[in-house]
Amino acid sequence: MERQDDMPGEEDRFDTIVIGAGPAGSACAYTLAKAGRNVLMIERGDDAGSKNVTGGRLYTYALDLLEPGWSAEAPMERKIVREQIMLLDKQSALTLDYADRGFADPVPQSYSILRKRFDPWLADKAEGAGVTTAYGILVDDVIVKEGRVAGVVAGEDEIFADVVVAADGVNALIAQKAGLRGEIVPSSVGIGVKEIIALPVDVLENRFLVGPHEGAARVFLGSTAGLPGGGFLYTNEDTISLGMVVNPEELGRQSRPIHDLFQDMKMHPSIYPLIADGMSMEYGAHLVPEGGLRSVPQKLYRDGLLLVGDAAGYAVNAGIILRGMDLAIVSGIAAARAVLCAVKPSDAGPEYLKQLDELKLTATMKHFAGWPDLLTIPRLFSAYPLIANDIMRFLFTVDHSVPAKIPKAVREILEKHASWSGLLADAWKGFRAL
Amino acid sequence: MTIRKQTPEELLALDKFAVDERSAHIVLDNQICKTCSSKPCLVVCPATLYRLQGGDIQFDYAGCLECGTCRIICANKGLTKWSYPRGSFGVSFRYG
Numbered sequence: 216m217e218r219q220d221d222m223p224g225e226e227d228r229f230d231t232i233v234i235g236a237g238p239a240g241s242a243c244a245y246t247l248a249k250a251g252r253n254v255l256m257i258e259r260g261d262d263a264g265s266k267n268v269t270g271g272r273l274y275t276y277a278l279d280l281l282e283p284g285w286s287a288e289a290p291m292e293r294k295i296v297r298e299q300i301m302l303l304d305k306q307s308a309l310t311l312d313y314a315d316r317g318f319a320d321p322v323p324q325s326y327s328i329l330r331k332r333f334d335p336w337l338a339d340k341a342e343g344a345g346v347t348t349a350y351g352i353l354v355d356d357v358i359v360k361e362g363r364v365a366g367v368v369a370g371e372d373e374i375f376a377d378v379v380v381a382a383d384g385v386n387a388l389i390a391q392k393a394g395l396r397g398e399i400v401p402s403s404v405g406i407g408v409k410e411i412i413a414l415p416v417d418v419l420e421n422r423f424l425v426g427p428h429e430g431a432a433r434v435f436l437g438s439t440a441g442l443p444g445g446g447f448l449y450t451n452e453d454t455i456s457l458g459m460v461v462n463p464e465e466l467g468r469q470s471r472p473i474h475d476l477f478q479d480m481k482m483h484p485s486i487y488p489l490i491a492d493g494m495s496m497e498y499g500a501h502l503v504p505e506g507g508l509r510s511v512p513q514k515l516y517r518d519g520l521l522l523v524g525d526a527a528g529y530a531v532n533a534g535i536i537l538r539g540m541d542l543a544i545v546s547g548i549a550a551a552r553a554v555l556c557a558v559k560p561s562d563a564g565p566e567y568l569k570q571l572d573e574l575k576l577t578a579t580m581k582h583f584a585g586w587p588d589l590l591t592i593p594r595l596f597s598a599y600p601l602i603a604n605d606i607m608r609f610l611f612t613v614d615h616s617v618p619a620k621i622p623k624a625v626r627e628i629l630e631k632h633a634s635w636s637g638l639l640a641d642a643w644k645g646f647r648a649l
Numbered sequence: 650m651t652i653r654k655q656t657p658e659e660l661l662a663l664d665k666f667a668v669d670e671r672s673a674h675i676v677l678d679n680q681i682c683k684t685c686s687s688k689p690c691l692v693v694c695p696a697t698l699y700r701l702q703g704g705d706i707q708f709d710y711a712g713c714l715e716c717g718t719c720r721i722i723c724a725n726k727g728l729t730k731w732s733y734p735r736g737s738f739g740v741s742f743r744y745g
Contacts, residue, residue: 259733265741266715266733330745351737369736386717388732399721406718408695410660411744412652454744463722467689472697478654490652497744498660500695500714502721 229255229347231554232367232376234354234389236263237330238273238540239524240382241337242281242547248344250555255376256338256346257369259353264334267384268409268501270447270458270537272432273333274325277541280574281548282340286322290332292451293430294323297423300535301446301485303437304604308485310433319429327430327449327456328540329411354383357393357520363561364393364519377560378519380550382543385502385525393520396512401464403506405444405532408477409458412493416453422489423450434535435459437600438480442466443590446480447537448489455490457481460503503539504530508584515571516564521550529576531583534590542576549574585648592641598632605631657697661712668711669738675710675719676730682706685725693718714740
């Protein structure tokens with residue numbers, strides 16, 4: 216791994232410069248280097264992954280698309296075989312638990328991952344294929360010459376390339392400086408916070424009813440003090456990733472800091488037992504593109520510059536399915552293939568769009584295009600989890616009184632938390648979104 | 650140590666930082682911030698680095714988790730500079 220003092224000098228020139236050594240950047244750099252291209256990948260962190268935070272999990276198809284068999288080799292945490300949804304009230308929770316070992320067989324569909332373990336592995340794969348890597352260097356801007364992007368500026372250094380690939384993440388500073396993206400609208404992102412909590416392996420496996428190297432993924436609704444958003448939990452090998460994602464715009468309109476809301480969620484009587492006696496190891500935060508297709512900029516390229524991964528808005532929040540890193544890898548592959556197909560550098564952009572179609576990324580984003588509308592239903596984050604809990608509480612409550620008839624009780628519960636017109640509007644919104 | 654509700658300071662103490670003493674990567678203009686009535690930065694920053702003291706926003710860039718939320722939420726342009734820290738500086742996640 217090269218350090219700052221090994222930074223290529225001014226006269227250096229590469230076929231492609233990749234900004235950012237996350238999954239999108241490394242996938243792109245690897246694919247190009249494997250085809251014999253001279254690639255420089257620049258990462259601002261001291262190592263790949265040191266600036267990154269995920270929920271999170273990686274869907275493995277993307278890794279195997281990059282190189283067949285890599286999902287069996289990559290340093291990932293646990294293959295997810297339990298998919299859980301937890302609906303919370305103040306003191307109670309209803310959990311749906313879908314256990315399916317088919318998700319682990321023959322190739323596990325997804326793994327929980329930690330970025331500081333995973334990203335360096337993938338970046339090293341790129342380096343092994345011949346990519347020149349430069350760590351600990353922040354790219355400040357792109358160089359524009361005669362209307363086209365011709366390289367990057369990092370501190371005192373100018374480095375030139377036929378094509379620059381911006382894989383610099385959700386804040387997309389490079390895309391903004393290059394005029395491809397405007398300011399990020401607060402409603403189009405989620406702010407995620409996460410605590411890593413260490414637990415002994417046997418305790419973790421017993422608590423989540425999973426075998427060795429198997430894991431659970433859980434989303435929480437009703438854990439965000441009514442704010443649009445939710446919580447998440449992933450079991451890693453010997454840690455738990457517990458976090459919360461909320462809409463920053465709505466968050467900014469109320470008075471409690473996100474850290475405080477998150478710590479309350481952590482101590483919820485139905486969540487605390489999952490992490491009790493564990494040890495807090497790390498606290499992280501990161502933005503997540505939440506607009507789906509709407510987060511993808513109108514222009515994904517200009518002459519000499521391609522956007523990939525979060526910088527291109529490639530993420531999907533479908534409530535129970537959260538995808539980002541798989542789409543990042545696929546977009547990185549698409550960008551690399553575009554560069555390889557391009558007869559001249561200016562062909563890379565239009566070719567990139569074709570490759571995105573070819574690799575089904577465009578269609579995937581379109582498929583989920585309506586889903587963010589669902590997440591604007593305010594009742595989803597408060598009223599509905601409360602209704603679910605009230606119904607369960609009614610069904611399981613036994614005392615000396617004679618219980619109400621179920622239809623009457625359910626109607627009363629619904630009317631307590633929502634109006635019929637609201638329920639109908641939500642049903643219609645849901646139908647249209649899906 | 651078992652699991653309990655922790656303060657922002659306690660949570661940040663879990664993380665590894667290399668603070669750039671020479672250059673602040675985020676700078677705000679308190680003259681502008683004084684006139685901002687909503688001050689969403691006080692609640693959206695996961696590290697709670699924006700604090701109100703006598704009408705002024707007190708801000709310390711050490712402890713920044715580099716998420717970018719303050720940048721996108723600041724509607725009145727009180728943030729006059731927001732960049733990532735210079736290479737190698739800032740937070741280094743050990744788990745991520």
